[in-house]
Amino acid sequence: MGVKRIVAAVTERPAERDGAFNEDWEEGAAAAFGSSGWWRWLSPVLWGWAWLVGELAAERERWVLWIPVGFGGGAALYFGLRFEPPWWVGLAAVGAAALLMLGLRRWLAGLLVGLGLLVVAAGFLVAQGEAARVAAPILSRELGSAVVTGRVMAVERRPGALRLTLRDPVVSKLKPEETPKAVRIRISDKHAPPAPGAMVRLRATLSPPPPPAEPGAFDFQRRAYFMGLGATGFSVGSPEILDAPPVTGWSQTSIWFEQARGYIAQRVAATIADPVEASVTAALLNGEEFAIPDATMDAFRFSGLAHLLSISGLHVGIAAGILFYVVRALLALSPWIALRWPIKKIAALFGILSALAYTLLVGAPLPTVRSVLMTGMIMGAVMLDRDPLSMRLVAFAGIATTAMDPEGMLGPSFQMSFAAVVALIAAFERISEPLAVWRRGFGWFGRSVLYVGGIVLTSVIATLATLPFSLFHFQQIAFYGVLSNMIAIPITSFWVMPWSLIAYALLPFGLEAPALIAMNWGDRAVIATAVFFAGLPWSSITVPAMSAGGFMAVVLGGIWLCAWTRPWRWVGLIAVIGGLATPALVQRPDILVSGDGKLMGVRAASGRLSLSAKAEGRTGESWLQRDGEPQAAAPWPLSGRGVDDRLACDALGCLYRAHGRTVSFIRLPDALDEDCGAVDALIGPVSARACRAPLVIDRWRLRREGAHALYLEAGGVRVDSVRDRRGDRPWTGSVPPRPVLPSGAPRD
Known part of the structure; x- marks a missing residue:
């Protein structure tokens, strides 16, 4: 009872405090800790603890909102491990947490701790189970000129190319047990695209899904693993169509919708002459944004309107x-x-039904699945005469979508989808009552002004909520995002989307042309808005x-705040601000080496990265993006000095000197004898097993550990690699991808 009186003294009658402790505090502390008064030395700590407990007790209605946070945290814990845990770990964790919760059920604090551990363990188990499912x-090596049948x-339409995803392929140079479940092959758009569901045969060059471009970068290899994609490649020939039995079940449904997307793209292209406008219109109708030219996509990104092209909530x-x-209006026309x-x-x-069909x-895509779940619950609440908007609705959608695709949570x-929705609902909870009062007191003009203000406020909140995620994933800030969204969102909401629904209704009858033309007028205005704001000075900047750790602080602080x-x-705002400041504190590597050793980069005195070749591929572009630089410094010279005289090159290789360290980049094996004993590190896509340099990164180490990042310091050369960050997991090819149950039967 003493602790309860302490909490009551702190939380229930703050107006009676005189700066020290009131009578209830004194009596409560004495009852809890004795009358000797020793606790007075700890009074600030005890008072703080009592205040914290009191605040937590007052928020008991919001405790449930932390269930999806714990669930997602358990899934993130699984992906953050550097080793693949045994199959029984997730089950054991759930069982232990359940037993703990059961044993502590009579003690509220213990019960909550047990429940929290159970939720985390459940998220871990779901992620582990999905990885096994x-x-x-996964292809382990490059295959040249293989015959692929699948x-x-x-069918993804891209500028100048088509990308085919083949399911259950047969590859001429692979055994059945080595063959991936699906492969993705790029072909020229000069060839007629095969219809979804068709069986094709083509000759292609296949490669494993590419690993991260540098330690800590986006892991497409992991994403491909959870997509069931075991190889990527390209073909220069035309696919040969084969006779094959039709598919049944859900696969047939998936193929039907894929055919519908292709039909929509064809009808849009036949109606709208401008290819850019046609690609944007098609993207809003069928979700395929791949055909949009890079320049247009950049305009949407730099203007803060890229979310309009990604089908979302x-x-x-x-x-x-x-x-x-x-x-509802049509049914209301009949009084009966x-x-x-x-x-x-x-x-x-x-x-x-319309949300599900769309x-x-x-x-x-995952944001759309989240939106369908929320839309279904909102409409379900309408059907049950309940409040349709609540934070609990988002919590349910978060658990459901994480359970459906744990890796997609990363x-x-x-x-960004959940951040925007959570922030908007949190803001709505705080301003809904005053807005309702203002709305009742306004006429039509006042309500119009209130609506415009709502659009502005919504744009500001959504932009601020998604900013940390844009910084973490894309290293980009769009300064005019609020202004561009104020123009583009009303056009999309009141013109583009209504005409898109009319176009859907007319497409089966071949009468969609007027609706597509009208829809395209709105798309043209949105494109013009994106181009205008992207062309303004300082429309977008990149940061390191x-x-x-900073990203985690932002996420947890934002959740706490909402x-x-x-x-x-x-x-929570303190954690958010602290996390946002971390890009200025991040130390970028002095040297970067790609996983195949074909591209290397060194830091100039100005801080910019100089590359050994043009940054035209995924790796170089990723390095510059994570540096927060739009372009690289001057490239390496074939011979002579460069990079602020830090780099000296000849036909055999280059020497880089910075921070009192010397690093050799080998072009030809002939340089090994001279450089091995004179440098702090030796790097090159050659075999250098006999080299006695303090640090050797040759082709064998690159093949084993992937891309490397090196930091030149007074104490030596600090090394980080992709394998150091990821460890040995099923998607890295280091662990057998098909777990085996205790019975010895392989898991499907």
């Missing part, structure tokens, strides 16, 4: 909302129906990559 062979499951919500109001049927609930059901049509689409309602929530 999708396990499939069924086309997806905005599009699904608008589509469901439009159909909801249209169906309106008086006898629950037309609002019927319209909500149509909203759910998601399947655009390929079900990507920018998931994180944020550290993982989840709680009492003043202590502002503590």
